[in-house]
Each structure stands twice: as structure tokens, then as C-alpha cells.
Amino acid sequence: MEVLIYDGSFEGFLSTVYECYYKKYYPLEILRREPAIRNFIYSYQKIATSEQKSQKVYDAIKIKLGSDFLKKCYMAHLAEIQTENVKIYEFIRMGFSQGRIITEDLTHPIVMTVEDLRKKVTREQHRLLGLTRFSILDDETLFSVIEPKYDVLSLIAPHFSERLLTERWVIYDKKRKTAVFGQDENWIRKEITDDPEVVFHSQEEEYRKLWRAFHRSLAIEERRNPKLQKQLMPKYYWKYLTEKSSPPEDGENTALQ
Amino acid sequence: MELHRKLKILSDAAKYDVSCSSSGSKRKNTPGGMGNASQAGICHSWTEDGRCVSLLKILYSNACIYDCVYCTNRRSKDRERATFTPREVVELTLNFYKRNYIEGLFLSSGVLKNPDYTMEQMIEVVKKLRETNFNGYIHLKGIPGADPFLVHKAGEYVDRMSVNIEFPSEKSLLLLAPQKERRGILQPMNLLERGIRENREEHRSLSQKRSFLPAGQSTQLIVGASPENDRTIIRLTEGLYHKYQLKRVYYSAYIPTEEHSLLPSIQSKPPLLREHRLYQADWLLRFYGFKAEELLGESNPNFDLNLDPKCFWALQNFERFPMEINLVSYDVLLRIPGIGVRSAMKILRARKIKKLSFEDLKKMGVVLKRAKYFILCNGKYHGGVSLYPDNVRAQLLGFNKNQGVQLSIFDQQHQRILKEEEKSKVMGGF
Ligand code: SF4
Numbered sequence: 001m002e003v004l005i006y007d008g009s010f011e012g013f014l015s016t017v018y019e020c021y022y023k024k025y026y027p028l029e030i031l032r033r034e035p036a037i038r039n040f041i042y043s044y045q046k047i048a049t050s051e052q053k054s055q056k057v058y059d060a061i062k063i064k065l066g067s068d069f070l071k072k073c074y075m076a077h078l079a080e081i082q083t084e085n086v087k088i089y090e091f092i093r094m095g096f097s098q099g100r101i102i103t104e105d106l107t108h109p110i111v112m113t114v115e116d117l118r119k120k121v122t123r124e125q126h127r128l129l130g131l132t133r134f135s136i137l138d139d140e141t142l143f144s145v146i147e148p149k150y151d152v153l154s155l156i157a158p159h160f161s162e163r164l165l166t167e168r169w170v171i172y173d174k175k176r177k178t179a180v181f182g183q184d185e186n187w188i189r190k191e192i193t194d195d196p197e198v199v200f201h202s203q204e205e206e207y208r209k210l211w212r213a214f215h216r217s218l219a220i221e222e223r224r225n226p227k228l229q230k231q232l233m234p235k236y237y238w239k240y241l242t243e244k245s246s247p248p249e250d251g252e253n254t255a256l257q
Numbered sequence: 258m259e260l261h262r263k264l265k266i267l268s269d270a271a272k273y274d275v276s277c278s279s280s281g282s283k284r285k286n287t288p289g290g291m292g293n294a295s296q297a298g299i300c301h302s303w304t305e306d307g308r309c310v311s312l313l314k315i316l317y318s319n320a321c322i323y324d325c326v327y328c329t330n331r332r333s334k335d336r337e338r339a340t341f342t343p344r345e346v347v348e349l350t351l352n353f354y355k356r357n358y359i360e361g362l363f364l365s366s367g368v369l370k371n372p373d374y375t376m377e378q379m380i381e382v383v384k385k386l387r388e389t390n391f392n393g394y395i396h397l398k399g400i401p402g403a404d405p406f407l408v409h410k411a412g413e414y415v416d417r418m419s420v421n422i423e424f425p426s427e428k429s430l431l432l433l434a435p436q437k438e439r440r441g442i443l444q445p446m447n448l449l450e451r452g453i454r455e456n457r458e459e460h461r462s463l464s465q466k467r468s469f470l471p472a473g474q475s476t477q478l479i480v481g482a483s484p485e486n487d488r489t490i491i492r493l494t495e496g497l498y499h500k501y502q503l504k505r506v507y508y509s510a511y512i513p514t515e516e517h518s519l520l521p522s523i524q525s526k527p528p529l530l531r532e533h534r535l536y537q538a539d540w541l542l543r544f545y546g547f548k549a550e551e552l553l554g555e556s557n558p559n560f561d562l563n564l565d566p567k568c569f570w571a572l573q574n575f576e577r578f579p580m581e582i583n584l585v586s587y588d589v590l591l592r593i594p595g596i597g598v599r600s601a602m603k604i605l606r607a608r609k610i611k612k613l614s615f616e617d618l619k620k621m622g623v624v625l626k627r628a629k630y631f632i633l634c635n636g637k638y639h640g641g642v643s644l645y646p647d648n649v650r651a652q653l654l655g656f657n658k659n660q661g662v663q664l665s666i667f668d669q670q671h672q673r674i675l676k677e678e679e680k681s682k683v684m685g686g687f
Contacts (some may be wrong), residue, residue: 203352
């Protein structure tokens with residue numbers, strides 16, 4: 001009974017797939033990091049990330065099973081639910097033995113799991129395209145903090161890169177201590193050690209106030225339904241939403257609060 | 258007047274307007290520009306009543322020289338008036354957009370001085386925005402009665418235009434919006450349709466020219482302020498989709514704010530459920546291959562508020578059911594109550610692998626609450642009641658009752674439908 005440990009990256013995962021596939025391992029679990037306590041009845045093995053091996057697996061999936069299949073695996077892996085990693089591996093193995101047709105087998109438990117992970121990640125990606133909030137800093141940089149459940153930072157970056165073509169922008173994933181920096185159509189992803197310190201532009205507070213005022217005046221009181229609001233925009237994300245993060249100012253209409 | 262106050266007055270005045278979607282446009286960002294109008298509608302927030310916020314939706318002005326009886330901005334009404342300057346709207350839009358509060362601008366207005374003047378002011382706004390290389394989404398309302406040439410000119414800068422029909426018959430229009438003319442509404446619609454068509458054809462040959470209304474045109478109907486029945490409304494809708502190639506028709510349940518002998522009393526509830534049923538029927542026309550005539554005949558000109566229009570239709574055409582889920586074509590699958598585009602696609606895919614049982618459908622996440630009364634899986638019926646329309650109707654109604662006839666529920670259903678639309682648009686996206 002073997003538990004494999006890799007570095008949490010997709011390359012690391014594909015390297016693990018390589019080891020498993022060619023050495024015919026049937027791992028019990030594939031962990032993203034060293035567990036807090038090792039269970040002594042299992043044996044553990046660390047898998048080194050290898051560019052060469054991961055590239056081989058990457059190409060094999062892409063050529064034999066197509067880029068849609070590869071995307072599915074990539075997205076599912078971003079969910080970072082490590083207990084499901086074995087199933088992603090199983091999915092790839094099934095693909096290699098039976099062909100890409102397995103993705104149509106919508107009632108197969110492995111296919112369902114991967115599909116479900118992919119859906120979760122896609123949903124959050126799409127959600128954050130809307131819910132990411134930027135502040136303008138005194139040097140005109142657009143700055144945003146997020147804490148997504150899944151690692152969607154690299155998925156949303158291309159959208160903002162296109163949207164904010166002429167701006168300098170940063171999105172900081174506080175949970176993963178990672179940021180993307182964008183400028184002139186390019187963006188890079190970097191890990192950072194400390195939360196960045198920022199100074200806001202003098203107009204920043206004014207526009208936040210205007211936005212809050214606008215947002216509040218939109219609700220139609222006869223149709224007020226906070227439960228529905230929470231269902232559509234889970235509280236989990238409110239922390240960084242300008243319209244939700246601070247109380248209404250004095251003198252503003254608080255009837256809807 | 259302070260900007261804060263203006264924004265409050267002019268967003269408050271715009272909020273009853275129903276069109277909230279910013280999807281359907283494919284404006285790519287241009288070199289050196291800011292913004293892209295993403296094809297899948299993006300919600301940036303949700304209001305306390307659970308509606309998606311995607312655009313900065315405001316009036317340019319709530320001062321109006323017209324006196325439409327149903328409108329809170331009408332001339333004879335005593336209320337605080339405000340008017341933006343083009344610059345203010347431009348700054349607000351750019352600043353909200355950069356901070357990712359919004360996907361773009363939705364600008365409408367009361368009639369200031371005269372229709373042409375108002376239209377010119379609005380053109381000034383959108384022109385300035387595009388000159389600063391703003392590439393976000395813009396939806397502009399055409400001012401009824403404005404020179405069609407101006408309406409057309411505005412179309413060169415924006416993604417979508419809408420000219421509101423307001424009422425399903427000329428008689429009601431005359432009665433309730435006496436200064437608006439049928440001609441002043443249909444003429445610009447005609448011209449916009451032609452502009453879109455010509456642009457498309459030129460696009461094919463030249464492929465260079467700036468695109469004209471890439472997200473098309475839409476319109477809005479007020480439901481419940483005038484006496485027309487559902488049949489009249491959806492037949493009009495169907496005609497609008499065909500004749501003017503509209504992208505959307507929006508329905509707005511009339512919320513009584515004015516006391517007037519020609520209008521429902523101020524105590525009456527807005528017909529939200531009816532609005533919801535009309536949206537569902539609209540859906541059937543656009544995506545499910547239904548014809549208005551099939552849905553509502555002369556003898557039954559209104560939907561049953563307790564049934565969604567597809568169930569309503571299925572019960573009237575009960576001899577076609579139950580249908581074998583493993584055999585019927587995609588188009589026919591779509592006619593089964595409870596089976597939507599996504600479920601139908603899933604069934605098609607999964608059917609390639611094996612014959613599907615009732616359990617398989619469940620596992621695949623196909624919602625069977627309604628569908629089970631109308632389908633066979635490998636020849637087996639799982640509805641649990643004998644196959645008479647009255648029995649099935651009773652089951653469907655019982656199930657509606659359990660849900661409770663509350664506004665919140667219908668709003669939720671509505672939201673779900675809207676969400677489904679978005680999803681069907683992003684399908685295939687990474
Ligand atoms: S023209 Fe428009 S704003 Fe003016 S009264 Fe009529 S509906 Fe209201």
C-alpha cells in the first residue's frame with residue numbers, strides 16, 4: 001500500500017502520473033504535501049517533479065486524448081482536493097486504455113468525480129471574473145486581493161490581462177501567498193512571502209462610496225430577498241467586496257440594511 | 258448638485274427597467290484600449306433582491322417633457338430632478354469599470370427639452386467613452402421620437418440599442434403614453450435592423466469596418482398595465498424576433514406607482530408570476546423550436562399561472578407522450594417538460610455509450626421531477642400515476658403547491674433560467 005507525495009504543482013502531479021503509469025503503481029493516495037502524521041501501516045514515497053517526465057505525460061494526453069481531456073485534468077487538479085487526486089490519475093489511466101470516449105460515460109463514478117471537480121473550479125473561475133475588486137493605488141496600479149477556494153488565479157489572469165490592457169495591475173491570492181502581475185498584455189505569476197503594503201489613490205474612497213450608493217439604490221424593496229442574494233453571491237466572498245465590506249455611511253438610506 | 262446625490266436619483270429612477278444582461282457581444286479589446294465585452298454575461302454583484310448587477314444602469318436625466326401616465330418621471334409628477342453631464346457619466350463608467358465593479362454602461366433617459374437634444378447628449382457620452390478607448394459594453398436606449406438618423410448614429414458607438422415598444426397594442430400606447438407614437442418606435446427599429454444587416458454583409462466582404470451594434474437590438478414590453486392577453490404578447494414577440502431580428506424581448510411586470518383611472522390600482526401586486534411565465538414562453542420560442550401558435554390558441558389565450566408553459570403545452574398535447582428517452586431526436590427531447598438544453602445534450606452524449614435507465618438519468622443530474630411523467634426509459638414508465646392528463650396535471654400542481662407560491666421562489670427560478678442561459682453560452686469555454 002503506497003502513498004505518494006508530490007509538490008502540489010500540476011507538473012508534479014504529471015510526474016507522479018508518469019511514475020505510476022510506467023512502474024504500474026496503484027497508489028492509495030496522491031498527496032500534495034507531506035501529511036501532518038504518517039500512518040505507519042502505509043509506505044510513503046516522495047515524487048520529485050521532473051520537467052521531462054511531466055512533459056511526456058502532458059504530450060501523451062494531448063496527442064492521444066486531445067486537449068479537452070487535458071484541460072479537464074488540469075482544471076480538476078486545481079480544485080486542490082487531494083483525496084481526489086487518485087481519481088484524476090485513474091481517469092487518465094482509463095483514457096489511455098479505452099480512449100477519449102470515456103468522457104461521455106457520464107454515469108461512471110470516476111468520470112463523474114473529475115467532471116464534478118472541473119465544474120467546481122470553472123464555477124469559481126467564472127464567479128471571480130465578476131467578484132474580483134480592484135483598488136487604485138497612488139501610483140495608478142490596480143490592486144486586488146482574493147482568497148478563492150480553488151486555485152483559479154492563473155485561470156482568471158488572461159481575462160484581466162485583456163480587459164486592463166493599458167493598466168498595470170496585480171491580483172494577490174492571500175490564501176496561497178501568490179500574485180499575478182500584469183502589464184502590456186503580459187502577466188506573470190509569482191509567490192510572495194509577505195502581504196504587500198499599499199497606499200491608495202486619493203480618489204479611491206470617493207469611488208467606493210459612489211459604488212456603494214449605487215449598489216444600495218438598485219435593490220427594489222418589495223422584492224427584498226437576502227437569502228437569495230447569499231445563495232447567488234455566497235458570504236464566503238463578501239470579505240473583499242467593496243459593496244459588502246463596510247457599513248453604510250451616516251446619512252445614507254439604510255432602509256434596506 | 259453633488260455627484261453622489263445625482264447618482265442616487267438617477268440610478269433609483271433606472272432600476273425598474275428590466276434588461277440586465279450584458280451578454281451576446283463579442284467586442285474584443287483593441288490595441289491600446291481598455292476593456293473587452295465578454296461573451297458570457299458576467300455578474301459583478303447581486304442586489305439585496307437577488308438580481309445580477311452587471312452594468313452601471315442609470316438615466317442620463319429624469320427630467321421629462323412627456324407625460325406618460327404610468328411613469329414616475331412624467332412631467333406632471335412632483336419629484337426631485339437631476340441631469341448628469343456627459344463628463345460625469347464618462348468618469349463614473351471608467352472608474353467603476355477599472356475597479357471591476359461593472360461590465361459596462363446601460364444608459365437611458367427621460368426626454369430632456371426634446372427627443373433629438375436628448376439623443377445628442379447621449380451620443381456625446383458614448384462617443385467620449387469610445388474616444389478614451391473604452392471597450393466595455395454599452396447598452397443605449399433609443400429615445401422615442403428622436404430622429405432615426407441620430408438613433409442610427411448612436412449605434413456606431415454602442416454594443417446594443419433598445420427602443421421600447423412599451424405596450425402590446427397601439428391602442429394602449431395611445432392611451433397611456435400619448436406623446437409616444439408607434440411610428441417613432443418602429444422607424445428606428447427598422448433602421449437599426451437594416452444597419453445591423455448591412456454591417457454584417459460588409460463585414461463579410463471588407464472585414465475591417467467598425468462593427469455596428471454587435472450585440473444587436475432589444476425591446477421591452479410592460480405587462481399588466483394594459484388589458485392584452487398572453488397570446489397577443491407572445492405573438493407580438495414572435496413577430497419582433499422575425500421581423501426585426503431582435504436579440505431579446507424583455508417583459509416588465511408593471512409595478513403600480515401612480516394612481517390613475519386607466520391603470521391598475523396602486524394596491525395591486527405586480528404580476529411577477531405572469532412575467533416569469535412569459536419569459537419561459539419566450540425561451541421556448543427562441544431555443545426550443547416552439548411557435549407562438551402552438552403554445553396559445555384562440556380558445557385558450559392565457560397561460561396557466563400554476564404551470565410552466567412547457568408543461569402547459571405538453572398536457573394539451575398529451576397524445577405525444579410518453580417519449581422513449583433512448584430514441585427520440587434532440588429537437589423532440591427539448592419538448593419534454595423539465596428537460597432543458599443541457600440535459601438534452603447530456604442524454605445525447607451518454608446514449609452513445611449505453612441505453613439509459615431512469616437511474617442513469619438521475620446519476621447524470623437530469624432533473625426528473627417533471628420529466629418523469631412524460632418519458633419512458635428502455636420502455637419503462639416511472640411516473641407512478643396512470644397516464645391521463647388530469648392525473649399528471651394534479652401531480653404537477655401538487656408539486657407546485659409544495660414549492661409555495663411565493664415571489665422569492667419565482668425569482669429564484671427566474672435567476673436559475675438566466676444562469677442557464679449564461680452557461681449555455683459559455684459551454685465549450687475553458
Ligand atoms: S417618455 Fe419615458 S421618462 Fe418620459 S414620461 Fe414617458 S416613460 Fe417616463
